[in-house]
Amino acid sequence: MADVAANQVGGSFGDANDAQKNVFDLGAFVGDLTFEEDASGSLGELIEVLKSWEIAGNWRGSPLKAFAGPFAVIDEHFNLILPNCYDAIGLMLMIRIIHQHQLMLQALVIALIMSRRRIPCLDSYLDKVNISLWPRFKMVFDLYLGSLCNANVRTLWEDDIHHHYVMRCYAEFTASLVHLNVEYGDGQLELNMERLRMAVDELLMKLAEMFPRPKLQIVFLINNYDMTIAVLKEASPEGGKIQMHFEELLKSNTALLVSSNQVSAKPKHRKKKS
Secondary structure, three states: OOOHHHOOOOOOOOOOOOOOOOOOOHHHHHHHHOHHHHHOOOHHHHHHHHHHHHHOOOOOOHHHHHOHHHHHHHHHHHHHHHHHOOOHHHHHHHHHHHHHHHHHHHHHHHHHHHOOOOOOOOHHHHHHHHHHHHHHHHHHHHHHHHHHHOOOHHHHOOOOOOOOHHHHHHHHHHHHHHHHHOOOOOHHHHHHHHHHHHHHHHHHHHHHOOOOOHHHHHHHHHHHHHHHHHHHHHHOOOOOHHHHHHHHHHHHHHHHHHHHHHHHHOOOOOOOOO
16 A cells, blocks of 8 residues: 555655565566567558458458457456556556557557558457556545645654655656646646645645744745756646646745745844833
8 A cells, every 4th residue: 555654765655565566567468569560560560451452341350350469468467456456657557558559559540541441450358457447546545635634743743844755755746747637638637636635735734844943944844945947847847737726835844934034034123121
């Protein structure tokens, strides 16, 4: 289970034990799906292959029969490993990979229609894999969310005003999802990231309140907000709702710190004795 409290500096929400590491070899996953490269080497050659199947009268079921062996191997591995996968970033990467393959297949279908042949190809298989991935991603994401909501503040707190390692893990995790969502605008994913942002906001405030002096609390928050913004900018330079939220918090807390310093710098006037 993903447990924020157990993570070390530089870790991530998706850290897994030795039995879960490299659960999915993304290179192999992509390679298994890029059948068009293995089969022909080019889109044009694949179209000619599909045409020949149709002309020979063997079209119906031919592509599925041709790839039945690889599909069976993929399915066996997929169904065995997916229930034990707790890597949300890996799951989202596979969801995006499948989407890109579907776009490529749509281009193939368009090319075939232009050749006056409407030949569906692998859509049902990719849809089936996609349907399996999304619920797993949501479950793992909720585990991450729960680990923030249920975190023991006293266990996590350190007497150090620099950014907290949990906040670093959150920033890197969120930046990865933001980057994977740039070209998709997935509203459901954005909603989930907002839920996670609210949870980390609450946890960070509780950690700040552990410092005895208000000034130290403000400095701690500023350091965490500044680090988070820097990480998010690497994923999406133009910014987004989450980045704007932390920029506003950084601005307001910086103003509080400046005001606090000005007050403490004012000379105290002693009352003259009458």
